[in-house]
Every structure is written in structure tokens, then in C-alpha cells.
Amino acid sequence: MRRGLLPVVGAVIADVARPPCACRPITIEPELTAFRRRVVGRTIVAIDRIGKRVVVRLSSNDCIIFEPRMTGLVLIADPPGAEHLRLRVDLEGFEQPLLFWDRRGLGSVRLLSPAEYAVRLGPEKIGPDALTLTAEQLQQALGGSQREIKPALLDQKRLAGVGNLYASEVLHLAGVHPQKRCDRMTTAQWRRVHEQLLHVLEEAILYEGSTLGDGTYRNALNQSGGYQNHHRVYDREGDLCRRCGQATIERIVQTQRSTFFCPACQTKR
DNA sequence: CATATGTCCTGAGAGC
């Protein structure tokens, strides 16, 4: 999503509007009048990412934080539908505005000053990023926990950027059972989890994400991803494991979230 | 402090 938005770096914001929407409004902070006053005329100097959020850095040093959650999209293309368009950011000299579209409306858009950013998205709130931390940092972040590894991988305060789908995929390739307790993992197992964390995320980025059955995820140009065709366990309950070719994929629930795994490839030991 | 649970939202799909 972030990479697809890079073409708007250098653009000047001309206006911001909240298109009329029959659905319940999402969180936009501050309210639109103040939001507009602080962004119109500013230049987009960078598009960054912190954990799962898109960070649009402005020449004022303020940042627009897009938090898409499951169904939110940040687009520089026509959205998937006319409904559920939540915010439009017009750019000088650009045909296409920057859009925030969110079918379920659990996402948000926030304009943060550097001081607000430091508090709300500081290291207390967002842990080291999954794409850049070392195996030692991963073990340091989660190794002392008594929780099961799979829910621990989703704790954004300790490790940023891993979602439910990818947690299952990573553990399958690492050969680690999702119910394995963090404090009972060996250093070799942490190294394998770290290795597959990078591998899965980099591959998923290469394929532009996973567009599941409901068709929600699209890249910044409103194109489908392709990684769903490479899933080894996610949403494959009852199907044959692609790794061992023997066992079938099982589904369990951990802290209210689905987990998929192969009972043969992923040992509890 | 460390974890777990309830909540928000909409539309797809299941089951009748």
C-alpha cells in the first residue's frame, strides 16, 4: 500500500473533504475544519509506514496517519465502490485525489503533530518492525512471555506489522506449533520464526498482498493482490498440507482469532 | 504488570 502511494510525494494538498456516505462515519481527528486548515497548502514530503499504518509526512512536520485495519484502503485510483468513501484529499496538479475507502468503517484517519506522534505511536505503543528486527531482537521481544506464540506474534506493542493471516503462515513454514509457549521456545526455533517472518512478509509484499474471498484488499491502484494463491494454511481447513502431503490443515481459535496449522509439520516440542 | 475479553463495523455466506 505504502509503495503504491509513492507517486504523490512532492504533491501539494489543495483540499480535504469528507464525501457524503450513508454509513456510520469513521474516526477522523481533528474535526474536518481544523484538519483542512492544517493540511491545505502543505507538501507531501514522504510516505512512510509504522507497523500497519500509512504515514503521510507533510512539510509542516505534521503527519496524516491512515489506519486501514481489515477493510480500509488508501488509494490513488477509483475505489472499489461508490459507497464507503471516507476521505478525499485533493492534490494540486494531480488528476486523482488521495482517497481513504473503508467498507466496514473500523479504520481511522488522524492528523498528528510530532509531539502527538511521539506519544500515540511511540515505542511504548508500537514495537520493533517485523521487517527490520533481528532474530535476537525477536527473541528479546517475545521470549519471556508465557503466552502461546501465535497470539504473541500479533501483539503490536512488542512486534509491529504482523496480522492474523501471516502469523499462521510464518509458523507453518517455521515448523512451530501455534500453541507453543514463547518461554519454552529454543533459540533455534526463534531463528526459524524470524527467518520465515522475513520470508513470508517479503513474498507477500512482492505479490501485493492477499485478496481474500470477500475481495477487500486492493493495492493503491485498486488492483487485487496475488499472495492468497500462495497461502499454505490460512483458510485451508481440511485441505491437504502442501508441505508434507500427508496431514490435513486444522483450524483452532486462539484469543478469539482463527489459527490454521498442520499437525504433522508443526510440532509442539 | 501481563493477558484475556468485549466492542465497534458491514457484507458474505450458511442454514432453514
Add this chain to the structure above:
DNA sequence: TGCTCTCAGGACATAT
């Protein structure tokens, strides 16, 4: 066919 019900999961507030 059309209705109701369940479920999907990311982050945060609240509970244990």
C-alpha cells in the same frame, strides 16, 4: 426465494 444468524479481525477499553 428471502429471512435470520454467524463470522471475519485490528486496536482499544475494560476486566481478570
